Amino acid sequence: MRSRGTGVATPVPRAGAARRIRSALAPLLWIGPAIVLIAVVVLWPVVEMVRTSLLKISSSGLTLGSRGAQNYTDLFSEGDLVDVMLRTLVWVVGVVVATMVLSLGLAQLLNARFPGRRVVRWAVIVPWAASVLMTSLIWKWMLDNYFGVVNEVLVDLGVIDKPVNWLAHPTQAMLWMMWVAVFVSLPFASFVILAGLQTVPGEVYEAARVDGAGTFRTYFQITLPLLRPALLIASIINVINVFNSFPIIWAMTQGGPGHATDTTTTFMYKIAFFDQNVGESAAMAVVNFALILVLVLLYLRASRWREEVS
Template sequence: MHDAKIRERGAGAVAPAPRARGRRRRGRELLHALPWIGPAVVLISVVVLWPVVEMVRTSFLKISSSGLTLGSQGGKNYSDLFAEDDLVGILIRTVLWVAAVVIVTMVVSLALAQLLNARFPGRRVVRWAVIVPWAASVLMTALVWKWMLDNYFGVVNRVLLDLHVLHEPVNWLSHPDQAMMWMMWVAVFVSLPFASFVILAGLQTIPGEVYEAARVDGAGTFRTYFRITLPMLRPALLIASIINVINVFNSFPIIWAMTQGGPGHATDTTTTFMYKIAFFDQDVGESAAMAVVNFVLILVMVLFYLRASRWREEVR
């Protein structure tokens, strides 16, 4: 009995050894992988993490228009920002802008990806044509649409007048609601190619045998689409949606080129408002505080979307 207890204590004392060996082995594996992942870690630290740290640090400083640091501001930049009369309206408009553009983009991209995945004459040419809005400069695309919407010489007014839809030219971009609708259209226009090709890639990974099995079981077109295609497209939809949320949230060129956030702040989003604070009001610290709020909003929206789409199920 006594010997058995001694053996049990001995076994208990030796038990942690495998765990220690496992930790040492993982440490050696990490050291072996470091030359490969090290450059990526350095790049991410310099390009992503360091600017974020600087942004947060700047939001607590008083900085002159020439870029000279004049000392700490504490939380004054944030208190000044939240005291802005137009901030609440701009935040609500930004969320609506992102939600509307991303939802419409994803719905249209689903249909467009199905078209691009079908076999028809000239499919390759159509695929190349779809890439054009994505390959072109976003700023130039926005400027072209601004010229097309000109109330005197724009092609939109000209066509609508010739079709007798309008009786007189309309200055589309001078009315905030109409201007937002047109800017949303341009944002969808430039977002469609990326989302469509991501979904197209997802469609091409679905095995044909799955559809054959569904047809054998008597599943119709709609049932096959909603029970097989959409569930298997979830990873592609997740990637396309998240990247679109981030891109649309930070979409500065479209709004600035078409309306500059005007009249007043009527079509501003957080990005254009941030720019105006920095370069019109010459308040770099408050602009940095707006950048931090913008960054947090993006994270919240992405996390909310991940939560709503139950992304962990994909990991399992």
Template sequence: MRNPARRHQALALAMILPSVLLALWIIGYPILDVTRTSLHAVTRFGQLRGFVGLENFSALLDDPVFLASLWRTLVWTVCVVGGTLLISVPLALMLNDDFAGRGLARVIIMLPWAISLTMNAIVWRWTLNGQYGMLNATLFELGVLDGPVEWLASAGTAFPIEIGIGILVSIPFTVTILLGGLSSLPGDIYEAARLDGAGGWQRFRHLTLPLLRPFVNIAIVLNIIYVFNSFPIIWVLTQGDPANSTDILVTYLYKLAFRYGKLDAAAAMSLVMFLVLLAFTIFYAWLLARSREAEA
């Protein structure tokens, strides 16, 4: 008679194998197709020409707009994710407390998440319009401005504004993750800490942060992947202009493929973006493993 444990394992493998193969096909085929495209010369109509090897990648490294977009993407990602965490942690702590109107406060915090990024960006574009935008009108009425300011006409003002909007629309998702983590923390350890005379900062530093770290790690990884590939905010507000000065990788990729017709360069660039995110994920997983080993 066959071993029941092995029989159950074989049955479980047979049940999940189709799903695994489908997932590998869905994920693997686009990667293989993009890799093949990046190694060929491609017409603007998508027809593969001759094999060119790594020439498309070499051309990217010689492209100053690509290098500037890569650096700007790193700044964009670090600033948006870092700013989001700095604001979301205290917000989640406040919303986790029991106070009158907490439900309404949570709804208000979640409102930007209920609206698509494109709609958010369109509203902000109207608000920041230099001629009839609400921001200029409000600042003029308050006496802060003497005349209209074209907020999106230069990278010096446009890019910081886009970072601020990116933080604003990322807060609801991050707060939701952190609230889920806070609601799972045991209350008895906090009561014991209060009885031992621990203050609010001490409880936060020695109890809340260590216990909340897995949820913070999840928020960091998901936000980096999400923000790194975020397209609507910058595209709707400035389309990466003026003169590509607010482009990040994903907006410049769109321009290469659909505005300039350089599908081979766009394929090489999309593969670079995939490898950057893959390298980050592996590196961050390694750091987490090292920190767990150190704690053990």
């Protein structure tokens, strides 16, 4: 179109383009609140964590200036860091693997039909619904070398000759804490796998029986592959929860004696509140965050590799 008297073409607004823009922005009305929530609850704390790891902060919380990478230098010069990180890896892998293996069996039991199944399901939820701190304290009292029921039972059964102070020995303490972590992780993983089992069509099992497949073949070639999404979700959430598990270790041993039962989470806490070094503790938090991401990505890669192979 030409404007009168000038002979210059003037653009005409196109209604179609405006409609396309409106249709493209319309989903933001629905996902906008979720994006804002994620930004405030997830992204902003991560940014602040990284920023804090580059600052010098007093014990009262005052920022005293920038330290650059010095907090990371101080962290990696800590003599106990390597042992703590290796112990954390053993802690996470041991607890998650034991939890997933036991959860598979427990989910199969909960999926079976038997009298009182609903009551059993309710009972299984209890360790997960209860406070992790209180569960840890109860187990600490049960393991007491003078009045604990664990020593009393083991002595009565003749397994040990005299009461043992289980939590005073680092290896034994770690094994007991790993058991408590498995105990509180079992319900969630079991119910996620149970939900996966209930989505498997019954016709698949009927077809397997017609083809002459036995129980073990049916389980490993049909049930487990169909449970892959549930196993993936349960494993990833367990990795994150166990990696960041603070109440169990702190309630039972406080990472002691010394740093002998510390993981990166309790080690980070001690740097912040015992050594009064907030910046270095934030650097440990960044490293912790990176380690979780690496573990999750490795697990996802391994799961994708198994899926391609199968």
